[in-house]
Amino acid sequence: MRTPLIVLVLSLTALASGFAYVQWSKGGTGAGLYSRLWSPDPVQGYWDPAKFYQSTQMVEGVFQGEQCVQCHESITPGIVADWRNSRHAKAGERVWCSACHGDDHQRLHLPTPEVCGGCHEKQHGEFKDEADYGFPSHVLAMDRALSAPHFVDKPKAEVQSCVQCHSVATKCDSCHTRHRFDAAEARRPEACITCHSGPPHPDDDSYFASAHGRLYLAEGDQWDWSKPLVKGNYKVPTCAYCHMDGGRHQVARKSLWKFGLQEINPHTSANKALRREWIGLCGDCHEKEQARGWLSALDQERKQAWQKLYATEDILKGLRADDLLFPAPGERPPYPLEAPGGPGSKVRIGYFEGQASAFYNVSAIERDYFEMWYFDNLGAYKAAAHGHWAGVARGHKRMSESMQRIEAGARDLRALGEAERKAGIKSDSGGLWQGGAYTDHNRERN
Numbered sequence: 311m312r313t314p315l316i317v318l319v320l321s322l323t324a325l326a327s328g329f330a331y332v333q334w335s336k337g338g339t340g341a342g343l344y345s346r347l348w349s350p351d352p353v354q355g356y357w358d359p360a361k362f363y364q365s366t367q368m369v370e371g372v373f374q375g376e377q378c379v380q381c382h383e384s385i386t387p388g389i390v391a392d393w394r395n396s397r398h399a400k401a402g403e404r405v406w407c408s409a410c411h412g413d414d415h416q417r418l419h420l421p422t423p424e425v426c427g428g429c430h431e432k433q434h435g436e437f438k439d440e441a442d443y444g445f446p447s448h449v450l451a452m453d454r455a456l457s458a459p460h461f462v463d464k465p466k467a468e469v470q471s472c473v474q475c476h477s478v479a480t481k482c483d484s485c486h487t488r489h490r491f492d493a494a495e496a497r498r499p500e501a502c503i504t505c506h507s508g509p510p511h512p513d514d515d516s517y518f519a520s521a522h523g524r525l526y527l528a529e530g531d532q533w534d535w536s537k538p539l540v541k542g543n544y545k546v547p548t549c550a551y552c553h554m555d556g557g558r559h560q561v562a563r564k565s566l567w568k569f570g571l572q573e574i575n576p577h578t579s580a581n582k583a584l585r586r587e588w589i590g591l592c593g594d595c596h597e598k599e600q601a602r603g604w605l606s607a608l609d610q611e612r613k614q615a616w617q618k619l620y621a622t623e624d625i626l627k628g629l630r631a632d633d634l635l636f637p638a639p640g641e642r643p644p645y646p647l648e649a650p651g652g653p654g655s656k657v658r659i660g661y662f663e664g665q666a667s668a669f670y671n672v673s674a675i676e677r678d679y680f681e682m683w684y685f686d687n688l689g690a691y692k693a694a695a696h697g698h699w700a701g702v703a704r705g706h707k708r709m710s711e712s713m714q715r716i717e718a719g720a721r722d723l724r725a726l727g728e729a730e731r732k733a734g735i736k737s738d739s740g741g742l743w744q745g746g747a748y749t750d751h752n753r754e755r756n
C-alpha cells in the first residue's frame with residue numbers, strides 16, 4: 311500500500327522542483343530557457359523590442375505626429391519618405407510616427423506585434439493563433455531559437471544572427487518592411503529569402519530553380535503585385551501564395567513534414583485533410599491528379615531519406631556501444647543546465663537522440679553525420695517540396711557519399727580499436743573536452 315504513495319509523493323516533489331528550476335533558469339538578464347547563461351547586446355533591442363529595447367535619451371520632449379515628421383525629415387529622411395509613400399500616411403486618418411513609437415522621446419518604443427494588432431486585429435489574431443500548430447512556426451520562432459542548447463553553447467558572435475532571423479516572432483516588419491509596410495512587397499519571394507536561405511533551408515535555391523521560380527524570374531517584373539494572392543491573379547505561385555494562401559498569417563497551418571525534422575506518417579486522417587488542402591491549392595492552376603502525383607513523389611523521397619538516416623545512425627550507435635567514439639560521449643561537457651553525469655546527460659549521439667548541439671564538440675564521424683542530416687537531407691527535402699528535381703538528385707547523391715564516408719570511417723575506428731586492444735592501450739582525452747579552452751571560453755563570454 312505504502313510504496314505507491316511514496317512513489318507518488320516523490321514524483322510530485324520531483325515535478326515541482328523541476329518546474330521551479332526551469333522558472334529560476336528563465337529569470338536571468340537574457341531571455342528564454344537559458345536566460346541566466348547569456349546577456350543581451352544593445353542590438354537585440356531592435357530584434358526583440360518587448361524584452362530588450364530601451365529608449366534613447368538623446369532628445370527630450372513630447373511631440374505631436376506632425377512635429378515628429380518635421381524634425382525627422384532632416385534626421386532620417388529615408389524613413390520619412392517611405393512613410394509618406396505608405397498606406398499609413400495616405401489613410402483617411404493618418405497613422406503618425408507616434409502611433410507606433412509613442413510621443414515621449416525619452417520613452418520611445420519599437421512596435422511589437424501587439425501594437426500593430428491594435429489596428430490590424432485580423433492579421434495579428436491569425437499570427438498569434440499559429441501557436442496552435444506547434445513548431446516550427448513564425449509565432450514561436452524566438453522561443454525556439456533561445457531554447458536551443460547551442461544558442462548558449464557557442465560563441466556569441468556565432469549566435470547573434472539567430473535572434474535576427476527568429477525575430478519573425480517578435481515584430482511585424484519581416485515581410486513588409488518598415489516604413490513602407492507594403493503588402494505588395496510581402497507577396498514576392500524576396501520577402502522571405504532573407505531568412506529562408508542557407509544550407510539547412512535552401513528555399514531560395516529550390517524555388518528559383520523550379521518551374522515556378524523560373525517563370526517568376528523571367529516575367530515577375532511585369533505582374534501587378536497590388537493584387538491579393540488568390541486564384542486568377544498570378545501566373546505562378548510565390549512563397550506566400552502557397553504558404554499564406556488567402557492572406558492568412560499562419561505559415562505553419564498546412565505543414566505536413568515540419569521542416570523534415572521528423573519522420574511522419576503522411577496517411578493519418580489529419581494529414582490526409584491537409585494534403586487535400588494542398589491539392590486544392592495546386593488545383594488553382596493544375597489538374598488535381600497531377601498535383602497528387604507530385605506530392606506522393608515528395609513522400610517517396612522522404613521515405614528513402616529516412617532509410618538512409620536510420621541506417622547511418624545505427625553505425626554510430628554500434629561505435630558507441632563498443633566504446634569506439636573519440637572523444638566518447640561521456641568525455642564531453644554536459645549540456646547547459648545539465649549536471650555532469652546527471653540523468654540523460656553526456657551519452658547522447660546524433661540527431662535522433664536529441665543532440666541538438668551536434669554541430670560541434672563531437673567526434674569527426676558524428677560531425678560527418680550531422681552534415682549529412684542537416685545539409686544533404688534537408689536540402690533534398692526542400693528540393694522535392696518545391697519541384698527542383700536536380701536538387702533532389704544532388705541531395706541524395708551527397709547522402710550516399712556521406713554514408714560511404716561514415717562506413718569507411720567506422721571501419722577505421724574499429725581497426726584502431728582492435729590494434730589498441732591488442733597493444734593493451736586505450737586513448738583517453740584526459741578531460742580536455744570537459745572544461746577545455748573551447749567550452750569554458752565560449753560559455754563565459756555569452
Ligand code: HEC
Nearest residue numbers: 365366368369373377378381385407408411412413414418
Ligand atoms: C527635435 C527633433 C526630433 C523630434 C521632434 C523627434 N525626433 Fe525622433 N529622433 C531625433 C534624433 C536626433 C534621434 C536620434 C537619437 C539617437 O541617436 O539616440 C531620434 C531618434 C528616434 C527614434 C530611434 C530611436 C532608437 O533607439 O533607435 C525613433 C523611433 C524616433 N526618433 C521617433 C520619433 C517620434 C515617434 C517622434 C514624435 C513623437 C520623434 N521621434 C520626434 C530627433 C527628433
Ligand code: HEC
Nearest residue numbers: 356357359379382389390393405406407410420421483488
Ligand atoms: C506602422 C508603425 C510605424 C510607424 C507609423 C512608424 N514607424 Fe518607425 N519603426 C517601426 C518599426 C516596426 C521599426 C523597426 C523596429 C525594430 O527594429 O524593432 C521602426 C523603426 C524606426 C526607427 C529606428 C531606425 C531603424 O530603421 O532601425 C526610427 C528612427 C523610426 N522608426 C522613426 C519613425 C518616424 C520618424 C516615423 C514617422 C515618419 C515612424 N518611425 C513611423 C514602425 C513604425
Ligand code: HEC
Nearest residue numbers: 397398401405409421425426429482483486491492493494
Ligand atoms: C493606428 C492604427 C494602425 C497601426 C498602429 C498600424 N497600422 Fe497598418 N494600417 C492602418 C491603416 C489605417 C491602413 C490603411 C488601410 C486602408 O487604406 O485600407 C494600414 C495598412 C497597412 C498595411 C497594408 C499596406 C498595403 O500595401 O496594402 C500593412 C501591411 C500594415 N498596415 C502593416 C502594419 C504593421 C506591420 C504595423 C505595426 C508595425 C501597423 N500596420 C500598425 C492602421 C494602422
Ligand code: HEC
Nearest residue numbers: 446447451454475476478484502505549553561565568569
Ligand atoms: C525574419 C525572418 C523570416 C522571414 C522574413 C520569413 N520567415 Fe518563415 N520562418 C522563419 C523562422 C526563423 C522559422 C522557423 C521557426 C521555428 O524555429 O519554429 C520560419 C518558419 C516558416 C515556416 C514553417 C516551417 C515548418 O517547417 O513548418 C514556413 C512555411 C515559412 N516560415 C514560410 C515563410 C514565408 C512564405 C515567408 C515570406 C512570405 C517567410 N516565411 C518569411 C523566419 C522568417
Ligand code: HEC
Nearest residue numbers: 445446454455458461469471472475504505506508511569
Ligand atoms: C538565415 C536565417 C536564420 C538564422 C541565422 C538562424 N535560423 Fe533557425 N531557422 C530559420 C528558418 C527559416 C527555419 C525554418 C526552416 C524550415 O522550416 O525550413 C529555422 C529553424 C530553426 C529550428 C528548428 C525549428 C523548430 O522549431 O524545431 C531551430 C531549433 C532553430 N532554427 C534555431 C536556430 C538557432 C539556435 C540559430 C543560431 C545558431 C538559428 N536558428 C539561426 C532561419 C534562421
Ligand code: HEC
Nearest residue numbers: 423426430433434437482484485493496497538539550557
Ligand atoms: C511571413 C511574412 C509576413 C509577416 C511576418 C507578416 N505579414 Fe502581413 N502580409 C504578408 C503578405 C504576404 C500579405 C499579402 C497577403 C495577400 O495578398 O492576401 C500581407 C498583408 C498584410 C496586411 C494587408 C492586408 C490587406 O488585405 O490589405 C496587413 C494589415 C498585414 N499584413 C499586417 C501584418 C501584421 C500586423 C503582422 C504581424 C502580426 C504581419 N502582417 C506580419 C506577409 C507577412
Ligand code: HEC
Nearest residue numbers: 499502506513517547548549552565566567568569570695
Ligand atoms: C507551389 C507551392 C509552393 C511554393 C511556391 C513554395 N512552397 Fe514551400 N513548400 C511547398 C510544399 C508543398 C512544401 C511541403 C509541405 C509539407 O510537406 O508540409 C513546402 C515546404 C516548405 C517549408 C517547410 C515547411 C514544412 O511544412 O515542412 C518551408 C519553410 C517553405 N516551404 C518555404 C518556402 C519559401 C520561402 C518559398 C519561396 C522562396 C516557398 N516555400 C515556395 C509548396 C510551396
Ligand code: HEC
Nearest residue numbers: 521522544545546547588591592594595596601604605697
Ligand atoms: C498560380 C498557378 C499555379 C499554382 C497555384 C501552382 N502551380 Fe505549378 N506550375 C504553374 C505553371 C504556370 C507552371 C509551368 C508550366 C509549364 O512548365 O509549362 C507550373 C509548373 C509546375 C511543375 C513543373 C511541371 C513540369 O512539367 O515540369 C510542377 C512540378 C508544379 N508546377 C507543381 C505544383 C504544385 C505541387 C503545386 C501546389 C503545391 C503547384 N504547382 C501550384 C502554375 C501554378
